[in-house]
Amino acid sequence: MRYNEKELQALSRQPAEMAAELGMRGPKKGSVVKRRLVKLVANFLFYFRTDEAEPIGALLLEHCRITREEPSGFSISFVEDIERKYRFECCSEEQCQEWISALRRASYEFMRRSLVFYRNEIQKMTGKDPLEQLGISEEARFQLSSLKA
């Protein structure tokens, strides 16, 4: 699959939802914990060497699972191989919680579900479709029917 690295690098320079130096260990056997700058931008998690401007890698946060890992860390794995984990170590319980909740909200699919939920609730309460009032009720990405239960 072809993708443009420069495009992703440009995205990694955008303001982050969350950014911190964390311990990170890749999913490969025998990999060790390394200090990385980890940056959440839109639905991508970028990781950098602490002395470099360009990221070493990016994780697309769609269809992923965020798991709390003891003592104070979390892991990210993806549905096609849930055992293959990227592990992160935080410096406190609090920081860990912050990352977990930010990462769980970071997917586009999650945003879409939230939108459909709000749209439904508002319609139930007020009898009006809020998106119709915004003039965007026809957009495919906001349709209730496009979501599978």
Next chain:
Amino acid sequence: MKLNERSVAHYALSDSPADHTGFLRTWWGSGTAPGPSGAGRRCWFVLKGNLLFSFESREGRAPLSLAVLEGCTVELAEAPVPEEFAFAIRFSAPGVRPYLLAADGPAAQEAWVKALSRASFGYMRLVVRELEAQLREARKSLASHRRSSCRAAASRCKPPAPDHCSPALENGHSPCKDRSPGSTAEEGGSRPSGWASLEWEVQGSASLLLGRGQSPVSPETSCFSTLHDWYGQEILELRQGWLKRARVGRAGWEQKDRP
């Protein structure tokens, strides 16, 4: 730079909804020529959220390419060969080559330009945030409506219902509280005028709607099923609290009862 490509490809093929699909002619990376050339290549394109995938064919099982639609603009363009329905995805970051694409007809071209220009994560977040605010308002005005009708009936009034009645709502909160929607770089000044005016439209009507939301609740909200659900939620909460208190109370009694 690494990317979790296997997961990305898996997402591309998963049954989560596609926001737009269709055949487009593409000139990206065709052959070794630095610039676009020839008639391009006809591929099947799938837009999912802020990601645009291309496939060899409709049945293709592995994406050929991925474009991340952040920090970009979509505009009509001229194709290298007489091709009337071309458009380009241009990135505001320097040195990122634009994508040149062409649709089969004017309707397809328009639909693609529209879908692509609204694909960013920031746009979705903006709409989610707006609806979140509207729901909060709707709940508030419903609660105050209830309060006033309680007072009228001279009955004992309960505190206003919480803003969040479901865990999904809490999770749906916009991640960045410290930035106003307009100030994120991906929503910054590099959008084409269409995008900018759309955002203005969304925000403009948002404030109008919020203004309206502050007025006393509209008659529609007092429909039976809405009120039933609303009271139902509160009763469930009260019941849970009562059960908890009852348990604690019982525990206390048992201790006292012991000799």
